[in-house]
Amino acid sequence: MQKATGLPAGWEVRHSNSKNLPYYFNPQTKESRWEPPSETDSETLKHYMGQYHTANLRQDGAAQQNLDGKIRCAHLLVKHRDSRRPASWRQAQITRSKDEAMGIIQGYDQSIRSGSTSLGDLAVTESDCPSARKRGDLGFFGKGDMQKEFEEASFALKPGEVSKVIESASGLHIIERLE
Incomplete structure (x- = not known):
């Protein structure tokens, strides 16, 4: 079946x-x-x-990579119609306004900060990024690998910290530094 x-x-x-x-x-x-x-x-x-299709996080390849200067983050992305690519695995065409997207992501932010859910749990079903299948995990990345606003916010976090809402050309993000 x-x-x-x-x-x-x-x-x-x-x-x-x-x-x-x-x-x-x-x-x-x-x-x-x-x-x-x-x-x-x-x-x-x-x-x-x-x-x-929610992948289990795997650490297996991490030991072989050169991780000098790299960090690992997860994020939850909410796109809007003015995003660089207003489509996602969840929706073929995203038509919501930036204000509507901000309202949605602020609700997620409140749920994460209150402890009622985790960023990873929300990302699985609510993030507009394909990384949702990995609980928002983007893996390891270094300086110059991500959009400027995303990179600056990510590198400013300590492991375990969660960012405020960050805006980039891709949409609105909440970022959690994992390593």
């Missing part, structure tokens, strides 16, 4: 070995994409991805 993904006919979820993230593929047309195709049932996809 095939699980309901919410994707249009002909589309399936596959897993990228290089990025360790799921993506969307249509075997008939050979089209692949990180964002779901239009006409996707976003709610059904959100529940499917949360249940079947």
Whole structure:
């Protein structure tokens, strides 16, 4: 029995070995994409991805990498219609305003700061970044690897700290420094 993904006919979820993230593929047309195709049932996809494609965090490759000067962060991203790419794995076209996105992310921020949930738990179902499948974990990165505003906020945090809402060309973020 095939699980309901919410994707249009002909589309399936596959897993990228290089990025360790799921993506969307249509075997008939050979089209692949990180964002779901239009006409996707976003709610059904959100529940499917949360249940079947939330990766366990793996530390296995970390020891082989040169981590000098690098940090590891997770984030929760809320995009809006003026974001650099107003689409995500959750929604083929994001139409909310920046003010609406700010209201949403401020609610998430309050839930995280009150201790009623964690950034990672929220990211799995609510983040507009493909890293949602890894509880928002972006892995290790160094200076120059991320957008300026994101990088500055990330490097200003100590391990375990959570940022205020940060704005970048991608949208609105809450960042948690993991290492």
